[in-house]
Amino acid sequence: MTNRRSSTSAAGKTAVPASPWRASHERRRDRELKRDAVIRAAALEFNRKGYHNTSLDDIAARLEVTKPTVYYYVTSKEQLLFECFVAGVERIRSACREVRRLELPGRERLNAVLRQYGEAVASEFGWCMVRAEQDDLSPAMSRHVKALKSEIDQSIRRLIREGIADGSIHPCDPKMTAFALAGALNWIAHWYREDQSMSGAQIAEAFVAVFEAGLRPRADGAVEATPRRRSRRTAPALAR
Amino acid sequence: MTNRRSSTSAAGKTAVPASPWRASHERRRDRELKRDAVIRAAALEFNRKGYHNTSLDDIAARLEVTKPTVYYYVTSKEQLLFECFVAGVERIRSACREVRRLELPGRERLNAVLRQYGEAVASEFGWCMVRAEQDDLSPAMSRHVKALKSEIDQSIRRLIREGIADGSIHPCDPKMTAFALAGALNWIAHWYREDQSMSGAQIAEAFVAVFEAGLRPRADGAVEATPRRRSRRTAPALAR
DNA sequence: ACGTATGTTTACTCACCGGTAGGATCGCTA
DNA sequence: TAGCGATCCTACCGGTGAGTAAACATACGT
Numbered sequence: 001m002t003n004r005r006s007s008t009s010a011a012g013k014t015a016v017p018a019s020p021w022r023a024s025h026e027r028r029r030d031r032e033l034k035r036d037a038v039i040r041a042a043a044l045e046f047n048r049k050g051y052h053n054t055s056l057d058d059i060a061a062r063l064e065v066t067k068p069t070v071y072y073y074v075t076s077k078e079q080l081l082f083e084c085f086v087a088g089v090e091r092i093r094s095a096c097r098e099v100r101r102l103e104l105p106g107r108e109r110l111n112a113v114l115r116q117y118g119e120a121v122a123s124e125f126g127w128c129m130v131r132a133e134q135d136d137l138s139p140a141m142s143r144h145v146k147a148l149k150s151e152i153d154q155s156i157r158r159l160i161r162e163g164i165a166d167g168s169i170h171p172c173d174p175k176m177t178a179f180a181l182a183g184a185l186n187w188i189a190h191w192y193r194e195d196q197s198m199s200g201a202q203i204a205e206a207f208v209a210v211f212e213a214g215l216r217p218r219a220d221g222a223v224e225a226t227p228r229r230r231s232r233r234t235a236p237a238l239a240r
Numbered sequence: 241m242t243n244r245r246s247s248t249s250a251a252g253k254t255a256v257p258a259s260p261w262r263a264s265h266e267r268r269r270d271r272e273l274k275r276d277a278v279i280r281a282a283a284l285e286f287n288r289k290g291y292h293n294t295s296l297d298d299i300a301a302r303l304e305v306t307k308p309t310v311y312y313y314v315t316s317k318e319q320l321l322f323e324c325f326v327a328g329v330e331r332i333r334s335a336c337r338e339v340r341r342l343e344l345p346g347r348e349r350l351n352a353v354l355r356q357y358g359e360a361v362a363s364e365f366g367w368c369m370v371r372a373e374q375d376d377l378s379p380a381m382s383r384h385v386k387a388l389k390s391e392i393d394q395s396i397r398r399l400i401r402e403g404i405a406d407g408s409i410h411p412c413d414p415k416m417t418a419f420a421l422a423g424a425l426n427w428i429a430h431w432y433r434e435d436q437s438m439s440g441a442q443i444a445e446a447f448v449a450v451f452e453a454g455l456r457p458r459a460d461g462a463v464e465a466t467p468r469r470r471s472r473r474t475a476p477a478l479a480r
Numbered sequence: 481a482c483g484t485a486t487g488t489t490t491a492c493t494c495a496c497c498g499g500t501a502g503g504a505t506c507g508c509t510a
Numbered sequence: 511t512a513g514c515g516a517t518c519c520t521a522c523c524g525g526t527g528a529g530t531a532a533a534c535a536t537a538c539g540t
Binding site for chain 2: 497498499500
């Protein structure tokens with residue numbers, strides 16, 4: 001849930017059992033916990049019915065409180081969406097940062113990011129992350145969202161360029177390729193609700209395999225880049 | 241715009257200049273034209289601001305008429321969205337049908353469909369096509385939408401299977417591959433509004449190239465499957 | 481014991497928007 | 511030119527849902 005204010009100066013384990021600070025610390029901590037619960041509840045509800053079809057009463061009901069209580073932890077419905085978005089996207093951003101330390105060929109680093117990306121999109125915040133549109137947000141927040149998305153896009157493009165440079169990635173147009181990869185992964189949020197026959201990690205892995213191989217048959221007989229577990233089930237759903 | 245009722249029995253060119261039927265024919269034709277204009281206006285407006293942030297007054301304003309006039313051609317806002325969806329999707333469906341006649345390897349046939357798919361998503365109806373969610377539609381229409389989407393999905397999967405069978409497509413999981421392809425293409429609708437540096441056809445072509453090649457370098461030196469026209473421009477946008 | 485922080489409620493306002501009733505207008509036909 | 515159907519308007523209704531005011535409750539510090 002990636003919340004700031006996670007450190008309230010000193011820790012609560014200060015031996016003193018009845019420290020005058022403890023209570024206020026615990027309250028503050030409690031508050032954070034509740035706030036996160038509110039955001040999570042919003043994400044779950046947005047998942048089910050979409051942003052516009054979810055009222056704050058719905059979210060409140062899920063938490064078994066009333067609407068004003070929700071407003072006690074959050075200033076607006078818009079902010080709720082924004083926080084959900086951030087929660088989802090933060091995971092990808094950190095993956096982008098982490099990967100820069102790795103001394104691996106570009107493609108491997110890219111794959112690592114894509115895997116995290118896929119899992120994030122399949123998480124409870126995936127829907128919000130993917131559907132948070134400028135239409136639904138104030139200009140200020142919209143800009144913020146756009147900036148975060150753009151940052152990720154640029155990271156992916158850079159990884160692609162680096163991969164091409166070090167020969168681990170087939171020469172291609174970085175921009176279009178990044179769009180294609182991100183799009184495929186983003187779309188997971190649309191069908192994952194209905195078709196949960198695989199875990200987020202499994203989906204991410206399967207997608208990476210698809211991306212790597214491409215459609216055209218390969219000269220070398222390599223069939224699958226990664227050992228695959230077949231999860232055979234009658235699987236519905238589609239483009240949607 | 242793919243509208244039924246396009247043939248009103250006889251044609252208007254019956255030599256008789258003042259046929260008593262002509263007027264009514266022309267009126268009927270006129271009506272269809274106007275109806276299509278309404279739907280198109282809705283699509284354009286949904287494009288700009290999203291379904292929920294577009295009021296029927298907005299749509300009416302774009303047409304320089306009033307809301308009841310819109311209702312004269314359409315029974316509900318929901319229907320408007322539905323029609324836009326159908327307009328977009330129909331193009332893909334017909335591509336799927338057409339392609340079955342072609343005596344080509346599976347991959348080529350798949351590519352043909354994907355190209356149409358990409359162009360459809362980049363059209364004015366792309367947004368509606370892609371974003372028409374069950375959340376926004378009545379159960380009945382939602383089912384209808386789902387069925388159409390599913391049909392397309394199944395077509396793509398079949399083409400993939402056939403391609404694998406005839407050796408023109410690298411062995412892979414048809415379901416996941418179809419999801420990845422459709423997702424990448426669907427997502428075009430999200431960024432195409434902001435980044436129109438390429439035409440729909442160009443984007444479709446670029447995507448097909450990406451899909452074909454895959455990320456992993458190829459043993460054969462083939463760099464690009466299709467001769468590419470570079471459209472160099474500073475291009476913004478990203479994952480979104 | 482008592483004021484004060486914090487947390488939660490009831491009860492409300494207010495704007496917007498989908499949809500409709502009913503009337504005015506225009507062009508065609510007789 | 512009276513009449514009729516098609517088209518489009520003004521004016522309205524009703525529901526919904528975001529957001530708020532203010533009371534109420536509980537626990538905390540003193």
